[in-house]
Amino acid sequence: MRRHMLLSAYVLTPGSHFGAMWRHPYSETDFCDRELYENLARSLDRYGFDYAFVPESLAVPMGDDGVWQTMTSRGASGAIRHDPALLVSPMIGVTQRLRFTVTLSTTFMEPYHLARTLSTLNHFSKGRMAWNIVTSAGASNAINFAHLTSLDHGDLYERAEEVLTVCHDLWSSWDEGALIADKQSGLYARADKIRQIDHKGRHFDIRGPLTLPCRGNPTLMAAGVSPRGRDFAARWAEVIFAIQNEPAAMRELRDDVRARAARMGRSPQDIRLMAAVQPVIGETRDIAEARAAHLDTLVAPDAARSYLAAMLGLDLSGASGDAPLQPILESQHRRPAVDAGGTQAWLAKLLDAKPAVSVDDAAIALSASTGTPRLVGTAADVADQLQALFEDCCDGFVITPTHFPGTFEEFGRAVIPELRARGLVASHHQDH
Numbered sequence: 001m002r003r004h005m006l007l008s009a010y011v012l013t014p015g016s017h018f019g020a021m022w023r024h025p026y027s028e029t030d031f032c033d034r035e036l037y038e039n040l041a042r043s044l045d046r047y048g049f050d051y052a053f054v055p056e057s058l059a060v061p062m063g064d065d066g067v068w069q070t071m072t073s074r075g076a077s078g079a080i081r082h083d084p085a086l087l088v089s090p091m092i093g094v095t096q097r098l099r100f101t102v103t104l105s106t107t108f109m110e111p112y113h114l115a116r117t118l119s120t121l122n123h124f125s126k127g128r129m130a131w132n133i134v135t136s137a138g139a140s141n142a143i144n145f146a147h148l149t150s151l152d153h154g155d156l157y158e159r160a161e162e163v164l165t166v167c168h169d170l171w172s173s174w175d176e177g178a179l180i181a182d183k184q185s186g187l188y189a190r191a192d193k194i195r196q197i198d199h200k201g202r203h204f205d206i207r208g209p210l211t212l213p214c215r216g217n218p219t220l221m222a223a224g225v226s227p228r229g230r231d232f233a234a235r236w237a238e239v240i241f242a243i244q245n246e247p248a249a250m251r252e253l254r255d256d257v258r259a260r261a262a263r264m265g266r267s268p269q270d271i272r273l274m275a276a277v278q279p280v281i282g283e284t285r286d287i288a289e290a291r292a293a294h295l296d297t298l299v300a301p302d303a304a305r306s307y308l309a310a311m312l313g314l315d316l317s318g319a320s321g322d323a324p325l326q327p328i329l330e331s332q333h334r335r336p337a338v339d340a341g342g343t344q345a346w347l348a349k350l351l352d353a354k355p356a357v358s359v360d361d362a363a364i365a366l367s368a369s370t371g372t373p374r375l376v377g378t379a380a381d382v383a384d385q386l387q388a389l390f391e392d393c394c395d396g397f398v399i400t401p402t403h404f405p406g407t408f409e410e411f412g413r414a415v416i417p418e419l420r421a422r423g424l425v426a427s428h429h430q431d432h
């Protein structure tokens with residue numbers, strides 16, 4: 001069977017990987033409206049997206065200095081976040097085919113909760129769930145859980161391994177056929193087909209069983225990039241979510257995780273990589289270029305500076321926006337705890353092209369796409385760029401919006417038919 005591209009819609013508000021999304025003239029702004037998500041889900045289902053992908057953070061975004069007010073007041077990426085599991089619940093109800101990726105943290109959630117929430121969603125969606133497993137490293141993630149013992153990077157992954165073991169045990173704590181609901185005999189469930197898990201580990205003490213039977217396991221995704229994160233993905237995940245600017249970095253990540261998986265006895269081809277991309281589509285190339293340039297004008301420099309500071313682990317509080325970035329980088333020698341988006345590689349590329357880039361220009365460039373490749377052009381141009389990446393170094397894309405939900409509609413109306421005509425995405429009702 002021909003290999004098909006996976007297509008996900010990235011549901012992050014009020015800014016997405018484009019940090020000023022809500023300011024776009026065509027964008028919705030009420031991200032607390034249930035119907036917005038139901039309508040989005042209907043459209044995604046109709047156009048043939050594979051997934052709605054919901055990332056997660058349990059804190060409002062903040063700069064490296066802990067100041068959250070700037071980014072929240074500017075509506076930066078992730079300033080409004082719902083519980084991912086609850087967000088997709090109404091979306092499930094209005095769709096037949098669309099699948100859902102919820103990002104849930106192994107650090108701040110308990111495995112019993114995780115296993116049960118995902119199990120319920122997998123029942124309600126008839127098996128259309130995926131879990132993007134994150135360890136939520138970094139100070140901002142921990143800010144609302146300061147009462148918990150803080151875990152270092154290695155401990156986060158050790159806990160995550162235990163969480164996954166427990167979840168799998170809970171998901172198999174009911175055998176198929178355990179639920180019989182036999183009114184005649186009065187036997188609802190066969191206890192001989194339901195097991196305690198009796199887990200006693202370093203982090204958890206859990207008897208089990210789960211409070212409901214399982215309907216298959218969710219598809220597992222992972223998003224770490226360190227050697228430990230890659231091992232974790234190689235052990236558990238079927239899909240890796242990547243924010244990488246360069247094809248070579250996507251290729252290296254996929255090859256490396258596949259090699260690790262092979263050493264663990266898995267088939268390397270079982271691991272697919274979905275890369276975040278930001279399409280900017282125009283009726284003509286000139287229109288697309290003009291739209292891309294317009295996007296940058298919507299980014300607020302103060303919020304962009306906070307974001308740059310957070311992503312690079314810099315103190316920019318005393319810096320003028322016009323100052324060149326390079327000397328600041330050299331004087332501070334600071335590094336972020338997490339390089340989640342390949343930001344260092346993005347920065348190296350920027351400094352290579354523009355050694356004297358100012359703080360604000362760098363900040364605006366980062367907030368405009370978070371380092372995801374921006375694909376600018378007509379629908380056919382965007383399809384060409386996706387095809388080239390797909391044939392070279394990845395298995396699908398997470399489409400990050402510049403306006404919400406318009407980007408998904410433009411992509412669905414103009415680019416997906418083009419990809420389908422080229423045989424690159426599954427036809428409707430066909431599995432990938």
Ligand SMILES: Cc1cc2nc3c(=O)[nH]c(=O)nc-3n(C[C@H](O)[C@H](O)[C@H](O)COP(=O)(O)O)c2cc1C
Pocket residue numbers: 055056057103105133134135136137138141223224225226227228229230241242243338339340341
């Ligand atoms: C592409 C990407 C996306 C991520 N998305 C999230 C997220 O939505 N929520 C979250 O809490 N952590 C997220 N993370 C953080 C990871 O789960 C992990 O904690 C972090 O990357 C540190 O692990 P590492 O050093 O192995 O990369 C993401 C990381 C990457 C690389």
